[in-house]
Amino acid sequence: MSGLSIGQVAERTGLSTHTLRFYEREGLLAQPVRRGSAGHRVYSEDDVDWLGVCIRLRASGMPLTDIRRYTDLVRAGQGNEAERLEVLRRHRERVLAQMHELDECLKLITHKVGVYESRLGLRDDVVECVQ
Amino acid sequence: MSGLSIGQVAERTGLSTHTLRFYEREGLLAQPVRRGSAGHRVYSEDDVDWLGVCIRLRASGMPLTDIRRYTDLVRAGQGNEAERLEVLRRHRERVLAQMHELDECLKLITHKVGVYESRLGLRDDVVECVQ
DNA sequence: GTAGATCTTAGAGCCGACTCTAAGTCAAAC
DNA sequence: GTTTGACTTAGAGTCGGCTCTAAGATCTAC
Numbered sequence: 529m530s531g532l533s534i535g536q537v538a539e540r541t542g543l544s545t546h547t548l549r550f551y552e553r554e555g556l557l558a559q560p561v562r563r564g565s566a567g568h569r570v571y572s573e574d575d576v577d578w579l580g581v582c583i584r585l586r587a588s589g590m591p592l593t594d595i596r597r598y599t600d601l602v603r604a605g606q607g608n609e610a611e612r613l614e615v616l617r618r619h620r621e622r623v624l625a626q627m628h629e630l631d632e633c634l635k636l637i638t639h640k641v642g643v644y645e646s647r648l649g650l651r652d653d654v655v656e657c658v659q
Numbered sequence: 660m661s662g663l664s665i666g667q668v669a670e671r672t673g674l675s676t677h678t679l680r681f682y683e684r685e686g687l688l689a690q691p692v693r694r695g696s697a698g699h700r701v702y703s704e705d706d707v708d709w710l711g712v713c714i715r716l717r718a719s720g721m722p723l724t725d726i727r728r729y730t731d732l733v734r735a736g737q738g739n740e741a742e743r744l745e746v747l748r749r750h751r752e753r754v755l756a757q758m759h760e761l762d763e764c765l766k767l768i769t770h771k772v773g774v775y776e777s778r779l780g781l782r783d784d785v786v787e788c789v790q
Numbered sequence: 791g792t793a794g795a796t797c798t799t800a801g802a803g804c805c806g807a808c809t810c811t812a813a814g815t816c817a818a819a820c
Numbered sequence: 821g822t823t824t825g826a827c828t829t830a831g832a833g834t835c836g837g838c839t840c841t842a843a844g845a846t847c848t849a850c
Binding site: 699 | 807817
């Protein structure tokens with residue numbers, strides 16, 4: 529129905545128009561974007577939804593090549609569900625590993641924050657720390 | 660005591676010797692690395708510990724410039740604890756935001772994994788999904 | 791009908807973080 | 821005493837992911 533211009537989609541997604549065109553060139557869109565009167569891109573709600581998925585995948589560290597691979601599978605249609613599942617599972621593992629790493633980092637930082645708060649008298653308890 | 664060669668430190672930290680020299684040039688080391696007989700780097704345990712911190716900070720997405728800034732503060736010695744605290748707190752916020760983002764992503768992926776497992780008959784319950 | 795905004799393309803440029811190359815030094819092993 | 825291999829330097833190259841430029845077409849409002 530609606531039909532959004534690239535500018536509107538940029539607004540909604542937070543991606544720049546440059547990046548939207550770039551993602552399209554990179555084959556990240558599940559369907560080819562419709563074109564309007566003057567060859568201008570006309571995005572559907574589905575396009576925007578799909579971009580939302582891509583943005584989430586990117587934000588969680590999936591490289592563009594992997595997103596393209598997944599997109600290709602989706603575009604190819606039924607019959608490759610096992611492959612899609614494989615891609616998703618692999619990424620889920622990476623995300624979990626990343627979360628674990630972040631958790632470790634958070635511990636370290638929180639410890640150091642505590643140390644400096646103590647040193648600055650922002651805390652009552654005093655902890656010792658190497659650095 | 661010990662005194663490790665760049666190769667040994669590479670082995671221990673998982674960083675390449677190239678990267679170790681690069682980090683040093685970038686000012687990421689709290690103390691200047693000692694040099695041995697032929698001008699070869701001789702790392703102390705403290706150096707390796709500090710590198711460990713840098714690696715954690717990098718792994719959690721802190722840019723090298725920020726790590727350098729923090730390192731500069733540490734190297735400058737006492738008196739700038741408030742600034743160090745500020746750097747750490749800011750990074751902690753970023754890490755928390757990142758964890759939240761990863762969590763959202765994980766939900767999405769887990770949902771999709773569930774969908775494909777259903778489609779492939781790896782599950783009993785069937786869920787519907789747009790893509 | 792013209793000014794200004796928004797779009798089109800192909801392709802160049804940029805940035806962060808490495809990663810590698812080339813040319814050379816040095817110590818230890820054979 | 822020469823080969824091997826780990827080291828040294830400065831600086832160039834690579835890669836992913838944008839980000840921007842230039843030149844031009846088109847729509848919208850006045």
